[in-house]
Amino acid sequence: xxxxxxxxEGEPCDxxxxxxxxxxxxxxxxxxxxxxxxGEPRTPFCGMGVxxxxxxxxxxxxxxxxxxxxxxxxxxxRSQHANV
Numbered sequence: 001x002x003x004x005x006x007x008x009e010g011e012p013c014d015x016x017x018x019x020x021x022x023x024x025x026x027x028x029x030x031x032x033x034x035x036x037x038x039g040e041p042r043t044p045f046c047g048m049g050v051x052x053x054x055x056x057x058x059x060x061x062x063x064x065x066x067x068x069x070x071x072x073x074x075x076x077x078r079s080q081h082a083n084v
Contacts, residue, residue, distance in 0.1 A: 007075045015070055022047070022054050022065035025076070033065055034078040 002017040008028055015024040022044045025033050032041040033054045044054040044066045054065035057077040 004070050004072050006070060019070055020066055021068045021070055021076060024070050
């Protein structure tokens with residue numbers, strides 16, 4: 001199985017190639033994709049980009065984790081403090 005190296009919240013992680021950022025976050029963490037502005041845990045809800053509950057920062061840009069395929073050396077942050 002081919003794997004990719006990502007940086008998630010500052011930690012290096014290896015994930016299977018071909019998975020979404022949402023799946024990578026689920027595999028490498030506690031299932032929480034992000035935290036809302038008020039600190040509530042959020043996870044992907046619809047899995048197709050409609051609900052936008054999976055917004056994260058990838059390489060400095062806000063994206064939908066369920067719609068973004070992992071690429072080598074991505075830097076992923078769950079926080080809300082990023083450029084749109």
